[in-house]
Amino acid sequence: MKVTFPYMGTTQVYAVYAKLLELLGHEVILPAKPNKKTTALGVKYSPEFACYPLKVIMGTYLDAIERGADTVVTSGGHGPCRAGYYGELHKKIIHNMGKEVDFIIFDEPKRGYRQFIENVKKVKGDISWFRVFKILKTVYYLSCSLDKLEKLFTRKRAYVKDKTGFNQAWEEIIKRYSQIEDVREIEAVEKEARDKLDSFPTVIPPEEERLRIGVVGEIYVVMEASVNNNIEEILNSLGAEVERSHYISEWVQESLIPFAGKRAEEIMKKGERYLEIIIGGHAKQSVGHIIDYKERGFDGVIHLKPFGCLPELITQSLLDKISEDLDLPILSLSIDEQTASANIITRVEAFLDMVRYKKYKRRERRISHG
Amino acid sequence: MKIGIPRALVYYYYFPFWQALFEYLGYEVLLSDPTTTHILNKGVKEATPEICVPIKVYVGHVLDLLDKNVDKIYVPRFVSIRKGVTFCPKFLGLPDMLKYSLRGVENKILTHIIKSKTDDISGYNNYRDLQRELGVKGKIMREALAYASKKWHDFRKLQQLGYTTEKLLEGQKVKQNDGGLTIALLGYVYNMYDQFINMGLRSKLQEMGVRIVTFEELTLETIEEELKQFNKLMFWEFTNKILGAGYHFIHSPAISGLIHVTAFGCGPDSILGPFLELEAEKYNKPFMTLRIDEQTGESHLLTRLEAFTDLLKLNRKQERIKKVDIG
Numbered sequence: 001m002k003v004t005f006p007y008m009g010t011t012q013v014y015a016v017y018a019k020l021l022e023l024l025g026h027e028v029i030l031p032a033k034p035n036k037k038t039t040a041l042g043v044k045y046s047p048e049f050a051c052y053p054l055k056v057i058m059g060t061y062l063d064a065i066e067r068g069a070d071t072v073v074t075s076g077g078h079g080p081c082r083a084g085y086y087g088e089l090h091k092k093i094i095h096n097m098g099k100e101v102d103f104i105i106f107d108e109p110k111r112g113y114r115q116f117i118e119n120v121k122k123v124k125g126d127i128s129w130f131r132v133f134k135i136l137k138t139v140y141y142l143s144c145s146l147d148k149l150e151k152l153f154t155r156k157r158a159y160v161k162d163k164t165g166f167n168q169a170w171e172e173i174i175k176r177y178s179q180i181e182d183v184r185e186i187e188a189v190e191k192e193a194r195d196k197l198d199s200f201p202t203v204i205p206p207e208e209e210r211l212r213i214g215v216v217g218e219i220y221v222v223m224e225a226s227v228n229n230n231i232e233e234i235l236n237s238l239g240a241e242v243e244r245s246h247y248i249s250e251w252v253q254e255s256l257i258p259f260a261g262k263r264a265e266e267i268m269k270k271g272e273r274y275l276e277i278i279i280g281g282h283a284k285q286s287v288g289h290i291i292d293y294k295e296r297g298f299d300g301v302i303h304l305k306p307f308g309c310l311p312e313l314i315t316q317s318l319l320d321k322i323s324e325d326l327d328l329p330i331l332s333l334s335i336d337e338q339t340a341s342a343n344i345i346t347r348v349e350a351f352l353d354m355v356r357y358k359k360y361k362r363r364e365r366r367i368s369h370g
Numbered sequence: 371m372k373i374g375i376p377r378a379l380v381y382y383y384y385f386p387f388w389q390a391l392f393e394y395l396g397y398e399v400l401l402s403d404p405t406t407t408h409i410l411n412k413g414v415k416e417a418t419p420e421i422c423v424p425i426k427v428y429v430g431h432v433l434d435l436l437d438k439n440v441d442k443i444y445v446p447r448f449v450s451i452r453k454g455v456t457f458c459p460k461f462l463g464l465p466d467m468l469k470y471s472l473r474g475v476e477n478k479i480l481t482h483i484i485k486s487k488t489d490d491i492s493g494y495n496n497y498r499d500l501q502r503e504l505g506v507k508g509k510i511m512r513e514a515l516a517y518a519s520k521k522w523h524d525f526r527k528l529q530q531l532g533y534t535t536e537k538l539l540e541g542q543k544v545k546q547n548d549g550g551l552t553i554a555l556l557g558y559v560y561n562m563y564d565q566f567i568n569m570g571l572r573s574k575l576q577e578m579g580v581r582i583v584t585f586e587e588l589t590l591e592t593i594e595e596e597l598k599q600f601n602k603l604m605f606w607e608f609t610n611k612i613l614g615a616g617y618h619f620i621h622s623p624a625i626s627g628l629i630h631v632t633a634f635g636c637g638p639d640s641i642l643g644p645f646l647e648l649e650a651e652k653y654n655k656p657f658m659t660l661r662i663d664e665q666t667g668e669s670h671l672l673t674r675l676e677a678f679t680d681l682l683k684l685n686r687k688q689e690r691i692k693k694v695d696i697g
Contacts, residue, residue, distance in 0.1 A: 047644050049635055049636065049640035049643075050640045050641070051637065051640070078454075079455075079605025080456040080457065080458060080459050080462065080605045080606060081459065082605075082637050082640070082641055084605060085604060085605065085641050088602055089641055089644060089645075092644060092645065092648065093644060096648055107602070115601075274466060274470055275463060275466050276465070277449070277462060278462075279459040279462035279463040280456070280459040280462065280605075307420065308420065308635045309637075310458060310459040310460060310637040311459040311463070313420060313421050313459075313460065314459060314460060314463035314466065314467050316418050317417070317418045317467045317470070317471045318467065318470045318471065320471065321470040321471060322470075334420060
């Protein structure tokens with residue numbers, strides 16, 4: 001069995017998902033980082049109006065299948081967001097292309113216990129439950145640690161002079177993480193990584209001149225840098241600190257570990273102000289995060305969504321009102337195969353200029369009043 | 371008190387229910403005008419540019435009702451009409467979207483959540499919020515719901531007997547002429563019966579001598595039977611209905627061809643499309659997708675319809691010749 005999986009979240013693909021499957025004893029065909037070739041392939045074989053992540057993932061599947069993958073492991077979902085049906089549609093289209101690929105789609109157990117257990121057995125192979133538990137624990141802690149570091153990284157990169165060197169150091173850190181095999185190694189690796197990041201000199205401006213930008217929206221385009229044109233790097237290079245609304249470890253906490261989702265509940269509660277019920281995807285979380293960023297003193301929010309995204313279109317309809325109510329600049333960007341990076345850079349640049357000016361004006365007012 | 375109902379989205383499926391409900395409760399029901407350029411343009415202007423045209427039309431109708439000075443605008447929040455299956459997220463967030471993106475509607479939106487297990491949405495629990503808002507007694511509400519449910523079932527039965535929906539909504543009973551060709555039109559009621567948005571698609575086909583069948587004419591049992599072959603249903607109930615109906619029509623020899631009518635950027639349909647297309651291909655059934663939005667030109671539509679019906683006629687002729695040859 002040669003296994004591949006959907007590519008999501010550059011940082012974690014190799015260090016976390018690939019690791020999980022490898023530790024379980026599978027031969028893994030790593031999905032390529034989405035690039036022009038894979039995306040063109042995905043666009044060609046996906047329905048025209050499917051959302052962009054479906055096309056991107058389709059491309060990386062086809063690419064991995066070409067390189068010998070015969071099994072796809074992915075998650076299902078319960079809607080009403082389309083993402084929960086990706087697996088079924090990918091399967092239908094890929095089978096129709098005459099490719100014999102096995103799809104292992106993990107749906108919530110309550111949708112079909114037998115299927116779920118069968119899937120688990122397939123993925124688990126001959127490994128003992130005790131070992132599986134250990135592996136899951138390792139991978140989970142690894143992912144938490146990596147996410148913590150990434151937050152530090154995208155905050156600090158705004159003020160590091162040598163950005164190329166800093167990016168390289170980050171890549172080395174990810175590589176180091178992907179070598180971890182046991183949960184006990186994590187602490188030392190994290191310490192080493194922190195030291196590495198700290199060794200870069202920074203020029204941090206005074207508090208009132210620091211810009212903090214939150215990135216919210218649909219989970220795939222928010223997490224996947226190769227799809228959102230490296231929006232975090234763009235923001236950092238323009239001198240803004242960045243935090244995004246989705247991190248893998250948090251997603252795991254919310255959806256898989258019982259009673260650990262307190263923070264997530266809080267965010268949902270905040271979202272209720274504008275969205276009464278859960279409408280699918282992460283629309284309500286997006287609204288909640290915007291409010292949360294405002295409360296934590298962020299200066300602006302960038303809202304990302306794939307073109308035509310169902311739940312985030314509702315969020316987008318609310319943004320004008322939210323922005324007005326909270327007095328918080330929000331920029332909403334739609335992303336698909338037509339998006340050009342020059343467009344994103346220009347818009348983000350203009351947005352940051354505006355945010356900076358607004359902040360400056362407010363300070364000026366305060367000084368003259370004071 | 372005048373209650374306005376937008377003539378858009380599931381109006382074409384549930385209006386008889388709503389009309390009976392509110393009239394039984396003693397309210398005046400006012401409909402927005404049939405869609406016009408003016409209404410559409412208003413919707414296009416106010417709605418998020420990227421959203422699908424049915425929602426833009428809906429926004430236009432809400433604004434039209436606002437101009438008509440109704441006291442309340444009825445915007446139920448449709449969450450589900452089948453266990454475990456919801457509506458498109460745009461339905462789920464519709465009242466929020468209107469409340470926070472249009473000026474002057476906040477206090478006029480009359481909304482409540484509909485979470486039903488079946489198509490019949492008369493479950494009393496769904497209406498507690500509405501009842502409180504309107505200050506109606508529980509007993510009366512129950513009576514009204516029973517009455518509305520009966521009216522709605524009558525409407526659905528007539529649909530299944532082949533009476534055309536657009537006439538039924540106007541209170542008339544008209545049956546279609548039996549044309550030479552039968553085409554299945556697959557699409558949501560709000561694209562199918564809004565004559566403005568689909569540019570008279572149905573009447574154009576009828577003029578060409580085509581008999582049209584749609585999913586509403588099938589009984590729910592027929593659709594359910596087809597849906598059994600899917601190990602995972604889609605998440606949107608009307609999409610499932612069209613999926614089931616589509617498969618039924620593809621497998622039925624009486625149907626000459628299928629047209630899938632969909633709005634530009636419709637998310638559920640982007641998933642549904644390949645399932646219909648591939649199945650039609652497998653059974654060698656002519657299949658066409660018509661995509662409509664606020665930019666669609668009428669002559670484009672006409673040309674495609676003509677070409678499609680010509681093709682079907684040719685198909686039939688050849689089949690007849692083949693039969694004669696063999697015989």
